[in-house]
Amino acid sequence: MKQEFDGNILSPLPIVLLGTLIDERPNYCVIGYISPFDFGNHVFFSLYKKRYTRVGIQENKTFSVNVPSEDLIDEVNICGSKSGRDTDKSILFETFYGELETAPMIRECPLNMECRVTDILDYDPNEGIVGKVIKSYANADLVKDDIVDMRRAGLFAWTIAGDFSFYRLGEQITSESDAED
Template sequence: MKQTWKPGTLIYPLPAVLVSCGNCPDNYNMLTVAWTGTICTDPAMCYISVRPSRHSYSLIKESMEFTINLTTEKMAKATDWTGVRSGTEYNKWQQTGLTPVKGQKVSSPYIDESPVNIECRVRQIISLGSHDMFIAEVVNVLADQSLINPETGAFNMQKAGLIAYSHGAYYSLGEQIGRFGWSVKKK
């Protein structure tokens, strides 16, 4: 038996990422985003959804660039703190101890402590209601070499300790149960 609920956003879990923005060290900022994801392979594209009232919104709209930084168990407290504090009142870099590094292909910084940084250039902004969706092309990806298998070139997500967000809570990711196509692979 199922219970009927009012329409809501219950597609969980989601990645809990820190989005860094700003085009010079004087206005570098970051915000926590769970409404993000991949939307195209070729060209590589993704999105983030941000409330227009957020301080980072205007920074992203002005530069039309941002960086998605994957978060880890070690970064969980900073990820949560960044999501409940405004960059208009706090220097989030100083408060969290996270390190901004000048972007390689975009003006926004990336977070040095993050195992994967995805540099993005906005191609379109869609106003949806409470949030606007920034659709962006991925122009560069930086990955921590210590988390890459030298034989396969694969990123070790378990060793990275990535986290996810689900309906108001943060979770570490579980064990791998299979790889794409494993259900039909011949033995």
């Protein structure tokens, strides 16, 4: 037996803090509908047009993707519920910049990427934002021989299908040597 659902139930999804620069101030917003594609050279995310984040996307055509660890849950909850229009979310984190000078990144997040907007698709009332990944950064203490130790990164994922919760990553069940081309 299968129970039917209307719409998308793809789970789990990554949860990220999406950074933009608006009037010279960093703003961070939670995005759950995001995915890499093009073998990871680009990312795609869904942005409701009323988000303050959209102002920064339009202003600079750049953004950052910051993957939070579990110890940042309180900050994630704020960034996913308060708008930068009335709350200064830049004070929650230490910001750093990479090659793009208008894509603020969060030092406390173990994984960061800076991206340049290449396409904006109209899916009213949302937009699909496509960005080219310009450069990625990982906390150096997690990296050995160019491999990020994901077990120590404290990452978590978001589920949908009515559940809408965060889950920490579990045990590793495969390794790269198991994979075939």
